[in-house]
Amino acid sequence: MKKLSMLYEGKAKKIFDTDDKSYFWVEYKDDATAFNGLKKGTILNKGIINNKMSAMMFTYLQQNNVDTHFVEILNDREQIVKRLKMIPLEIVVRNIVAGSLAKRVGEDEGYKLTSPVLEFYFKNDDLGDPMVNETHAQAMGWATMEQLESMKQMALKVNELLTQVVAKAGIQLVDYKLEFGLSEGTVMLGDEISPDTCRFWDTETKEKLDKDRFRRDLGKVEEAYVEVYTRLKEVVENA
Ligand code: TMP
Numbered sequence: 001m002k003k004l005s006m007l008y009e010g011k012a013k014k015i016f017d018t019d020d021k022s023y024f025w026v027e028y029k030d031d032a033t034a035f036n037g038l039k040k041g042t043i044l045n046k047g048i049i050n051n052k053m054s055a056m057m058f059t060y061l062q063q064n065n066v067d068t069h070f071v072e073i074l075n076d077r078e079q080i081v082k083r084l085k086m087i088p089l090e091i092v093v094r095n096i097v098a099g100s101l102a103k104r105v106g107e108d109e110g111y112k113l114t115s116p117v118l119e120f121y122f123k124n125d126d127l128g129d130p131m132v133n134e135t136h137a138q139a140m141g142w143a144t145m146e147q148l149e150s151m152k153q154m155a156l157k158v159n160e161l162l163t164q165v166v167a168k169a170g171i172q173l174v175d176y177k178l179e180f181g182l183s184e185g186t187v188m189l190g191d192e193i194s195p196d197t198c199r200f201w202d203t204e205t206k207e208k209l210d211k212d213r214f215r216r217d218l219g220k221v222e223e224a225y226v227e228v229y230t231r232l233k234e235v236v237e238n239a
Contacts, residue, residue: 001025001080011037012050012196021083028054028077032196034215036128043214048076049225050194053232055079057162057193060236064161066154068189069181084181084190087143090121090129091151093159094175098199099212101175110206116159118152123179150187151180158189165239166200169231171209174199195225 003025004017011033016025028047033040051073058070069081094101097111101119120137121129137143143151155178166173176198179191191197195210202209209228213221 012047013192018080023071024081024083025074026051026079026081028079028192032211032214034211036125039215041214043225044222046196046222046225049229050192050196051077051079053194053229054192056233056236058189060165060239061158061161061189064157066157066161066189067186069183081190082183082188084183084188086123086179086181086190087147087151087187088123089132089137089142089151089179090123091155091178091180092119092121092175093117093155093178094119095159095163096172096174096199096201098174116156118155147180147182147187151178154180154187154189162193165235166232167203168239169228169235170203171228171231172201172203172206174201195228200228 001023002019004019006014006016008015012029012031014027014029016027018025028051030042030044030046032043032046055070055073058068062068062070069084071080071082073079094117095113097105097107097113098109101117102109120132120134122132122136122142123129134145134148137148138145158178163173176193178189180187181190182188198210199212200209201207208218209224213219213224
């Protein structure tokens with residue numbers, strides 16, 4: 001497959017066309033942003049970690065019968081994915097209260113939820129990705145009820161699979177963000193799974209091993225990304 005012109009540059013990745021219309025060529029960058037792009041920086045080698053970690057986690061999910069866009073990893077920073085027609089929603093799955101949910105419900109970070117929470121956000125930078133519900137998504141034509149149902153079921157399946165595997169690495173999966181798209185009418189998991197899009201806490205010490213280290217200026221950002229990838233690699237490759 002040939003890498004052709006760049007179609008889109010996002011905050012963390014570049015998407016290129018290929019000579020096969022069924023696929024995109026993705027390049028992961030070291031650029032980091034937070035708070036809808038207000039905070040900008042670089043996390044050294046983040047692109048390498050996120051590319052490898054996403055490839056690993058998507059492969060694991062596929063082996064467990066979750067349909068994803070992942071096709072193959074090419075090198076440190078690049079991978080091939082199926083060309084999806086993205087649904088303009090971010091699905092946040094939460095197991096433990098943190099971040100914006102701590103503010104919304106007035107609870108301390110660390111409170112264990114009795115069941116997973118699913119939240120939908122309309123993916124729109126100009127509006128700051130506002131929270132919406134399923135009736136908004138249906139009425140606005142972003143997704144059908146059937147597609148929303150698939151997304152919810154897939155998100156819960158991903159949650160079971162990821163929570164278990166991450167626990168074996170001594171990590172708690174606090175919350176994370178998923179994005180879905182359509183390939184010939186089938187709902188598939190797209191985007192990435194990485195310390196950029198998940199909150200990972202060390203089970204024992206509760207140390208943060210994710211992008212919150214960048215968002216909150218906690219230091220040792222690069223080290224946390226490497227740590228979480230190294231621990232998960234050990235577990236996933238032996239799963
Ligand atoms: P939140 O607590 O800020 O709402 O974030 C919930 C989870 O979603 C957290 O793991 C970080 C992830 N996330 C993204 O991946 N992209 C985003 O734009 C936001 C706001 C959150």
